[in-house]
Amino acid sequence: MSQVKKGKVVSFNKWGYIFLIPFFVTYLFFQLVPLVTTFYYGFFEYYEKGIKDYGPYFYGIKNYIALFSGKLLLKYSLNTLIMWIIGFIPQIAVSLLLGAWFSDARLRLKAAAVYKVIIYLPNLIMASAFSMLFFTLFDDNGPVNGLLMALNIVPEGEPFRFFRYTLSSRSLVGFMNFLMWFGNTTILLMAGMLGIDQSLYEAAEVDGATPTQVFWRITLPLLRPILVYVVITSLIGGLQMFDVPQILTNGAGTPADSTTTLIMFLNNNISGNVNYGVGGALSVVLFIITGVLSMIVYKVSTQKED
Amino acid sequence: MKKKLLSVLLSTAMVAALLAGCNKKAEESTQPSETGSIVPGDAGNVVDVETLEDTGDTLTIYVWNDEWKDFFWQYMPGVDYTKVTDEDGNEKFPLEGKLGDLKVVFKQTPSTDGAYQKSLDDAIKNGDDMDLFLVEADYAKKYTIDGVALPLGELGITNEELADQFAYTQQVVTSDGVLYGSSWQTCGAGMIYNREIAKEVLGSDDPDTVQAAVSDWDKFEEVAGKMKDAGYLMTPRASTTYRVFSNNVSTPWVVDNKINLDESIKKWIDMSKRMVDAKQTKTGDLWNTEDAFNKNTTFCVFGPAWYFNFCMGYDESDDVESIAEKGGWGLCQGPQAHYWGGTWICVGANTDNIKTCSDVVKTMTLDKDVLKKLVEEQSQDCNSKELAAQYANDPNFGNKILGGQNPYAIFSKCIDQIDVSVMTENDQYFNEQIQLAMDEYFDGKLSYDDAYAQFEQKVKEKVPGLQ
Amino acid sequence: MGKDNAMQLQMDKEKVTGGIRARRVVANIVLVLICLLCLIWFYLLFINASRSRADLSMGSFRVLPGNYFFKNFYNLMHNSSLTIWRGMLNSIIISGGTAVLCTYFSTLSAYAIHAYDFKLKGVLFTFILLIMTIPTQVSALGFIKLMRVVHLTDTFVPLILPSIAAPVTFFYMKQYMDSTLPIQIVEAARIDGSGEFRTFNTIVLPMMKPAIAVQAIFTFVGSWNNYFTPALILKSEENKTLPILIAKLRSADFLKFDMGQVYMMILLSIFPVIVVYLALSKFIVGGVALGSVKG
Structure with missing residues (x-):
C-alpha cells in the first residue's frame, strides 16, 4: 500500500521537472549560451571590419589588460556612479519622507492613494521618449530656455546651454532617474515601514517622543535591511543606465564624454561593427561587479529572514 | 589654388576624353579604352554588351529608402507592378514587381546607425543574391x-557613354583607376546668402558681387567681421562650413594605418575657433538653426539644391513667413566648391542577371530622356554636363526661394571643380567625430589637445x- | 453616526497631541508640489504637441495649448519617413506576446517548484534566484552573435521567446503561491482524476489571476519601453518598435524640423501606457510592494 502510494507521489513529482523544461530550455538557449560565448570572446582579438572580419585570434587576457590600463573604463565607471549619486540622494531623501508620511496612520492623508498613483507614474514612461522630451524641452531653442528668457533669468538670445556643461548634463540625467524611480522607492520603503511593529510607535508616543525623534530613533534603524536592499538594487539598476544618456546625447556622451555610461560603452562595441574581444571583456567586468552587488543583496535578504 | 588648377586640368582631360570618344565612336565603341593615363571615368576592360546573359530569375536590389525605388518603377521601361497602400492609407510604390520576365525584389x-551598410556586409559575407545595390x-x-x-x-558600358558625367561623381566610385558605379544625379552645393543682409552690409545682393567678397576664406572671414559689426552672424553654426573644407582635403583620413589630419580640416578648426571667439558664429547642432531661416539674423548657410525646400522653412501653410517664402535668398559658389549628398548604383560582383543590370544602369543613369524626366518631374540635378548646361540657361528653372535666380549655372560650375580623389571607406566616422570633438574646443569646454585626443579615441x- | 463620533474623538485627541494638523497641511502641500513636479512634463508635452511648427521654432514658452493638435497628428500620420502606426503595431505584438508567454510560463515554473517535491528542487530554485540579478546586457554580445547564426536577427522571436525564462516574474509568482495557493486544492483535483497539466490550466491559473494581471502589466510595459535589445536585433524599417523610432527622431536631424510632429510622436509613445496605468493603478501600486518586499 505504502509502496503504491510512494510510486504515485513520484509519478506526480516528475511533473515538477516537466513543468520546468520550458524555463530551462529557454534560459539555456537565450541566456546561458550567449553568456558563455560572450565570456569566451573576451579572450580573443576579434572584430568586424566592414565586409571582412578581423580574427578571431587568441589574445589571452590582453583585452582585460587594455581595459584596465586604459582610462575609459575608469572614466565611464565614474560617470555612471556620479550620475547615479546625483539621482539617488534626492530619491532616497524624498522617498523616506514620503514613505514615513504614507505609513503614518495618525497623519491620515486622505488623498494618499492619488499621490501614490501619480508619483509612480514616471516609472512606467518609456525612458527613451522621456529623454527625447527632456532633450527638446531643455534644448537651446526649447521652451525651458524660452521661459528663462521671458523671466529675464538669462538674457534674450543667449540661452543657457544645458547640454554644453558637464554639471547640467549630468544633473539632467540624474534628475530624470530621480523622477523615474523615487515613486518606486517610496512604495518599497512605505511597505517596509508598515511592517514595523506598531506598538513601538505607541510606546514612543507615550514617552512623548516627537515625530522627528521617532523617525531617527525607531523607523530608520528598523528599516536598515530594506534600506540596504533599496540602495544596492538601485546601484545595480544604475549600472545599467543607458536609455536616458544615450538618447539625451544621441549616443555621444557629450559634453567631453562626461555622460557616457558603462552600458553606452558596451553598446558602442556591440552595435554596428561588433568588437567581440573588447565587448566580451567588458561584459565580464560588468558581470562581476553586478555579481558582487547581488551577493550583498542576497546576504542582506537572507539575514532578514533569520 | 593648386586644387583649382588640378580640377581645371581634370575637366580639360574630361573634355579631351569626350572629344576622343566622339571620334572613336565611329570606329569601334566596344574596344577597351586606349588612353594610357588613368583619368576618372575609366570603365576598365569593356566587354561586348551582346555577350551578356541573364541566368537568374530574380533581380535583387539593395536600397536604404524609397527614392530610387520609386524612380525605378516610374522610368524603367518594361516594369510591371501594382501600387500598395500602407498603414497610413497612402499609396506607395511596392517593394516587389516584375521587369520583363524577371521578378524584382x-x-x-x-x-x-550603419544598418544599411550592415545589410550589405551580411549579404556579401553570406553570398546572398545581390544584383544591384546603392551606395552613398x-x-x-x-x-x-x-x-x-x-x-x-564588364557591363559593356564604354568610356564614351560615361564621358558626359561630372568627374567627381566618377571619382567617388573609382578604385584603382576603374569605375565601379554610376549616378544619375549631382549634388553640387553653394553658399546661400540672405539678400537683405547682403544689400545692407556688402552694398549689393548680386551673386557676382557677393562671390567676389567671399572668394577665398580670408575674405570670408573679413566679411564675417563686417557682419558681426552690423549685428549679424556670419553662419548659424561653426559646422555650417565643415563640409566645404572636408570636400577639399588633399590627403586621406588614414595614412599608413595612422590617423591623419589634413591641412584643410586644420584650417577649418582654426578659422572656426576664431569665428566662435569673435561671436561671428555659434557652436551646436548643425540642424537646429531655424532662427536663421525665419529672421534676418544670419548671413549665409552652405547647402545643395535639396536644402532649399527641405530645410529652409518653406511652408506657406503655417503662420510665419520665412525668408524663403519671400524669395529672400541668393546663391553663389562661396570660397571653395563642394557637394552634399548623392546616390550611386553599383552592380554586385556575383550577379546572375548581368544583362538586366547593365540595362538598368544604362537606362537609369545615362539615358538622356530619363535624366530629363528626373530633372523636370523629380527636381533632381542630373549627372550630365550637356543637360546641366541647357538647364542653366533655361529661365523656366529659376528658383522661387532664390528670388528667381537659376541655381543650375552655379551648381554645375561648382561641381566641375570638385576633386574627391582621397576618400576612404570610414570618412563618415572621422567627419562626424572631428566635428563633435572640435565643437567642444570652440566652446572652450576642452583644450585643442584634449578635443583631439577625444576625437582619436x-x-x-x-x-x-x-x- | 457612531463613526462620526469616533472621528470627532480622534480629532480632539489630535488637538491634544498637537501639531498633527499642521504636519498634515505641510505633508499635503509638499505632496502636491511633488506630484506637480511629476506631472508638469506631461502637461508641457501636451502643450507643445498642440503648437504649430512655426510657433515652436520661436522657442518661446507657452502655458496654454495651441490649436495645431490635430494638424500635428495628421501630419505625423502622413509622414512617410516615420512609420508610426507600424511601430505601434510592432510594439503591441512584441509586448503582448512577451506578457502572455512570460506570465504563463513563469506561473508554470513557479508551480513546479511550489507543488512538487523532487530531488533537484532546491538546487534549481537556488539557481533561478542566483540568475535573477544578471542583467541582460552582459550577455547581449553572445546573444546577437547567436541570433545571427540561427538567422533570427530582424525578427520578433528573440524579443518575445526569451521571456519564457523570467526569473523575476517567476519569483513573484512563487511568493504569491506561497501565500495564496494551498496544496490541498491540487490534491483534491487529483482525487477527482484531473491530470497535472489540466489541473494547472483549469484550477491554478484562475486562482493566480490577480498576480498574473499585475505581472502581465509590468512585463508589457517593460517590453513596450525596452530600447537596448530591440535596437540591436531589429534592422528593417517595418520591424522597428516605438523606442527605436524615438531614437531615430533624435539621431536623424532632418526629422526634427517639425517639432510639432516630434512632440506628437513622444505623446503617442507614452500615452497608451498612461491610460492603461490610470485604469489599473490600484493593482499596480499594490503589486510593487507585494512583489519586492518579501524578498
Missing part, C-alpha cells in the same frame, strides 16, 4: 572594390586596429 534597410559617397569606397562590385566595363573605438 527591393531589400530595404534604413541607413541610420561617405562609404562608397568600402564597396567599390574588386569582388564586391563589377567594373562598368572615439574613432579608434569605431575603427579598431588604427594606430
